[in-house]
Amino acid sequence: xxxxxxxxxxxxxxxxxxxxxxxxxxxxxxxxxxxxxxxxxxxxxxxxxxxxxxxxxxxxxxxxxxxxxxxxxxxxxxxxxxxxxxxxxxxxxxxxxxxxxxxxxxxxxxxxxxxx
Numbered sequence: 001x002x003x004x005x006x007x008x009x010x011x012x013x014x015x016x017x018x019x020x021x022x023x024x025x026x027x028x029x030x031x032x033x034x035x036x037x038x039x040x041x042x043x044x045x046x047x048x049x050x051x052x053x054x055x056x057x058x059x060x061x062x063x064x065x066x067x068x069x070x071x072x073x074x075x076x077x078x079x080x081x082x083x084x085x086x087x088x089x090x091x092x093x094x095x096x097x098x099x100x101x102x103x104x105x106x107x108x109x110x111x112x113x114x115x116x
């Protein structure tokens with residue numbers, strides 16, 4: 001399947017990958033795969049401060065990756081579109097496969113080299 005992306009689509013994807021090129025934001029995003037959570041729950045799941053999580057969530061909300069809803073004193077966050085989560089998992093699987101292939105090639109090359 002050949003995919004051709006126009007300039008605007010490339011910019012959109014680059015923006016997405018920049019957003020999730022940060023390990024903490026990616027961990028927050030993944031922590032939301034089970035459903036909506038509060039900042040406190042996310043801070044505990046990810047192991048960073050409330051302030052740090054809040055700063056990352058603000059950016060993620062501005063970029064449209066997560067949404068919020070206030071219920072009483074709690075603000076809940078969730079992934080706006082589950083296709084973003086599915087796409088992230090698809091990329092993860094492709095990267096794992098590529099890593100396994102490279103590892104197999106390295107082992108195969110090492111076995112093919114004569115021992116000294």
